[in-house]
Amino acid sequence: MLRIISHAALLGAALGLGACGFADSRAPVPEFMRMKETEQPPPEAPPDVKRLVREQIDVVFLATSYPREVHVTPPRREVRGPGWTACVRAQLTSPTGTPLGAQTYIVTISGGRVVDRRRAEEDDICRTEAYEPI
Numbered sequence: 001m002l003r004i005i006s007h008a009a010l011l012g013a014a015l016g017l018g019a020c021g022f023a024d025s026r027a028p029v030p031e032f033m034r035m036k037e038t039e040q041p042p043p044e045a046p047p048d049v050k051r052l053v054r055e056q057i058d059v060v061f062l063a064t065s066y067p068r069e070v071h072v073t074p075p076r077r078e079v080r081g082p083g084w085t086a087c088v089r090a091q092l093t094s095p096t097g098t099p100l101g102a103q104t105y106i107v108t109i110s111g112g113r114v115v116d117r118r119r120a121e122e123d124d125i126c127r128t129e130a131y132e133p134i
Contacts, residue, residue: 033091040044046084047075065100066093072089072131075109082110083110087125087131089126104119
């Protein structure tokens with residue numbers, strides 16, 4: 001019986017001490033036992049959207065859509081990440097040669113590159129933004 005109690009006490013002590021190694025930065029334990037807080041990278045500077053879209057036009061639009069009259073909005077900080085977003089509008093042509101008219105896309109910019117694009121929807125802010133030609 002004494003052996004079972006001693007094993008339980010040792011197991012409890014081991015679990016208690018083991019948990020100290022995982023104490024977060026605000027835990028009430030000595031400083032050397034706390035996990036270090038991860039430093040957040042500094043925010044990116046606003047990108048030059050005109051230059052990026054001009055240089056990476058094939059990422060935003062298909063080459064066969066022959067984008068014309070391309071306009072962009074100033075960059076806005078990405079809500080869900082460290083990057084930036086901007087609206088891009090252009091006159092496009094379908095693969096059959098039929099004019100599609102003005103189409104608007106939202107591009108995501110991170111690290112000085114266009115990393116994603118999607119078609120703007122009704123509830124997006126692109127309808128009220130001020131556009132500038134590239």
